[in-house]
Amino acid sequence: MTLSSRAEDTWLVIPLFNEASVIEGVVSGARATFPHIVCVDDASTDDSAARAEAAGAVVVRHPFNLGQGAALQTGMRYVLEATDAAYLVTFDADGQHRVEDAAAMVDRARTEDLGIVFGSRFLDDRTRPGLIKKIVLKAAVWITNQQTGLRLTDAHNGLRVLRRDAAESLHLHQNRMAHATEIVLQLSRSKLSWAEHPVHIIYTDYSRSKGQSLMNSVNILVDTLLK
Numbered sequence: 001m002t003l004s005s006r007a008e009d010t011w012l013v014i015p016l017f018n019e020a021s022v023i024e025g026v027v028s029g030a031r032a033t034f035p036h037i038v039c040v041d042d043a044s045t046d047d048s049a050a051r052a053e054a055a056g057a058v059v060v061r062h063p064f065n066l067g068q069g070a071a072l073q074t075g076m077r078y079v080l081e082a083t084d085a086a087y088l089v090t091f092d093a094d095g096q097h098r099v100e101d102a103a104a105m106v107d108r109a110r111t112e113d114l115g116i117v118f119g120s121r122f123l124d125d126r127t128r129p130g131l132i133k134k135i136v137l138k139a140a141v142w143i144t145n146q147q148t149g150l151r152l153t154d155a156h157n158g159l160r161v162l163r164r165d166a167a168e169s170l171h172l173h174q175n176r177m178a179h180a181t182e183i184v185l186q187l188s189r190s191k192l193s194w195a196e197h198p199v200h201i202i203y204t205d206y207s208r209s210k211g212q213s214l215m216n217s218v219n220i221l222v223d224t225l226l227k
Contacts (some may be wrong), residue, residue: 007033007034007035007036007103007106008035008036009084009085009086009087010034010036010085010086010087010088010089010106011034011036011037011038011079011083011085011087011088011089012030012034012036012037012038012088012089012091012102013038013040013072013075013076013078013079013088013089013090013091014026014027014037014038014039014040014052014057014075014090014091014092014093015039015040015042015068015071015072015075015092015093016039016040016041016042016044016048016049016052016059016071016093017041017042017043017044017048017065017068017071017093018044018045018046018048019044019048019093019094020044020046020047020048020051021206022093022094022095022206023039023048023051023052023055023093024051024052024054024055025055025095026055026093026094026095027039027052027055027056027057028055028056029099030091030099030102031055031056031057032099033099033100033102033103034089034099034102034103035056036058036083036085037056037057037058038057038058038059038060038075038078038079039052039057039058039059039060039075039093040059040060040061040062040071040072040074040075040078041059041060041061041062042062042065042066042067042068042070042071043061043062043063043064043065043066048093049061058078060074060075060078062074067179068179069172069173069174069178069179069182070172072090072172072179072183073170073171073172075090076088076162076167076170079167080164080167080168085164086163086164087106087109087110087161087162087163087164088161088162088164088167089102089105089106089159089160089161089162090158090159090160090162091158091159092158092159094206095202095204095206096201096202096203096204097119097158097159097199097201097202098199098200098202101119101159101197101199101200102159102161104197105117105119105159105161105197105199106161108161108195108197109161109163112193112195113193114161114163114192114193114194114195115162115163115165115166115187115190115192115193115194116160116161116162116163116166116187116190116192116193116194116195117160117161117194117195117196117197118152118154118155118157118160118184118194118195118196118197119154119157119158119159119160119196119197119199120152120153120154120157120196120197120198120199121154121157121198121199121200121201122134122138122141122153122154123153123154123196123197123198124198126198126200127199127200127201127203137154137156140155140156141153141154141155141156143181144156144180144181144184147181147185148181148184148185148188149188150184150188150194152184152196153196154196155180155181155184156180156181157199157201158180159199159201160183162187163192165190165192166187166190166192169186169187169189169190169192170183170186170187171186172186
């Protein structure tokens with residue numbers, strides 16, 4: 001499923017920190033479907049920002065590192081204040097999200113008049129995170145569901161589609177991993193219609209080395225408990 005010309009009303013928001021070796025490919029690959037992309041460079045120490053710009057993204061820079069939650073908030077604020085986008089898609093910089101999944105999610109939001117579409121790696125068996133990692137992530141999902149009242153299968157998946165009114169309801173204060181729970185909590189309070197959509201998360205040696213390790217999953221669980 002593709003968006004064709006309808007992608008003109010959709011912006012990808014990509015938090016960016018030290019992804020110089022992959023960000024050009026991620027941006028250029030996504031722009032075939034999503035021509036509008038903003039990358040928020042969270043004070044990278046490499047040339048991530050320059051490479052993202054070279055690939056055609058708008059780049060907004062943080063003067064110092066604030067964390068992924070802050071980068072998402074900055075990116076969403078940019079889109080809401082500088083464009084008339086109808087939809088925003090939060091998308092990772094390391095290549096683990098698939099453009100075709102994002103496109104299908106926007107199509108579903110549009111067709112079903114949904115305010116939010118959450119990507120879930122646990123609605124089918126294509127994604128294989130490993131048994132221990134899966135157990136830790138499932139525990140984080142259970143805790144998030146208790147805190148928010150939603151019944152998600154994957155609360156810490158960075159691939160999300162937000163209709164403009166859903167994005168306007170978000171005011172994130174958690175900069176680190178706890179921002180994922182905060183997003184779900186604030187969206188649940190918006191009372192907007194939502195759905196989950198099956199996505200395939202691509203775990204590569206590179207993405208694992210950039211934070212998709214078991215320890216990162218444990219950090220997610222700890223941050224969720226402390227939220």
